[in-house]
Amino acid sequence: xxxxxxxxxxxxxxxxxxxxxxxxxxxxxxxxxxxxxxxxxxxxxxxxxxxxxxxxxxxxxxxxxxxxxxxxxxxxxxxxxxxxxxxxxxxxxxxxxxxxxxxxxxxxxxxxx
Amino acid sequence: xxxxxxxxxxxxxxxxxxxxxxxxxxxxxxxxxxxxxxxxxxxxxxxxxxxxxxxxxxxxxxxxxxxxxxxxxxxxxxxxxxxxxxxxxxxxxxxxxxxxxxxxxxxxxxxxxxx
Numbered sequence: 729x730x731x732x733x734x735x736x737x738x739x740x741x742x743x744x745x746x747x748x749x750x751x752x753x754x755x756x757x758x759x760x761x762x763x764x765x766x767x768x769x770x771x772x773x774x775x776x777x778x779x780x781x782x783x784x785x786x787x788x789x790x791x792x793x794x795x796x797x798x799x800x801x802x803x804x805x806x807x808x809x810x811x812x813x814x815x816x817x818x819x820x821x822x823x824x825x826x827x828x829x830x831x832x833x834x835x836x837x838x839x840x841x
Numbered sequence: 842x843x844x845x846x847x848x849x850x851x852x853x854x855x856x857x858x859x860x861x862x863x864x865x866x867x868x869x870x871x872x873x874x875x876x877x878x879x880x881x882x883x884x885x886x887x888x889x890x891x892x893x894x895x896x897x898x899x900x901x902x903x904x905x906x907x908x909x910x911x912x913x914x915x916x917x918x919x920x921x922x923x924x925x926x927x928x929x930x931x932x933x934x935x936x937x938x939x940x941x942x943x944x945x946x947x948x949x950x951x952x953x954x955x956x
Contacts, residue, residue, distance in 0.1 A: 761942045771930060773947035780942050819884065827872055827936070828897065829945060831884040 734832035751820030847948035859921040864933030871938030
C-alpha cells in the first residue's frame with residue numbers, strides 16, 4: 729500500500745517571501761511519480777509540479793521547486809516570491825504502476841499581504 | 842483544448858433518490874478516474890478505467906455506488922439510493938495512456954449534498 733503524509737495542516741507566508749511545504753511518503757515500488765496539486769477556493773485541482781523518482785535532479789517550474797530526497801522518502805515544495813494567488817490547499821500525491829493517485833491530507837497555505 | 846467536463850456542478854437531493862454524475866474526459870486520454878473528497882477522509886479513489894474497462898473498483902464504498910464508461914468520451918457515477926453520508930465533492934480526472942508519469946487532469950468537480 730502507498731501512503732502520503734503531510735504533517736502541516738496550515739502554513740502562512742508573507743507576500744514575496746519563501747515557504748516550504750513538507751511531504752513524506754511510503755511505497756514498495758521502485759518506479760513511481762510524485763506530484764503537487766493546488767486547490768484554490770474554486771475547488772479546481774491544478775497540477776503545480778511533478779517529479780519522476782528515477783531522476784535525481786529536482787524539478788522546477790518558475791517559482792515552484794521541489795526538494796526530492798529519495799532515501800528519506802521526502803518530497804517538499806518550495807514556493808519562492810509568494811503571491812496572493814498562491815493561497816490555496818496544496819496536496820502532495822504519489823502515483824505508482826497502478827496509475828491512481830494517493831493523496832496526502834493537504835496543507836492550507838495563507839499568503840499575508 | 843477543452844478540459845475534463847463534469848456535470849452537474851452542484852446537486853442537492855433528498856435521501857433515497859438516485860443520483861447520476863457525469864464526466865467527459867479529455868479527448869485521447871485512455872485513463873479515467875473517479876475521486877471523492879470529504880473533510881473526514883480527504884481525497885480518495887473510487888474507481889478507474891483504462892480504455893473504457895474498469896481496472897480497480899476497490900474504493901467504491903458499497904453496492905449503492907456504480908460506475909460505467911460506455912465509450913471513450915463519457916462516464917457516469919451513480920448512487921442509488923443516496924444517503925446523507927454520500928455528501929462530498931466528486932472529481933473526475935483523465936490522463937493519457939502513454940507514459941505512467943503523465944499527470945491527471947481534473948474536472949471542476951460535482952458538489953453533492955444529500956438532505
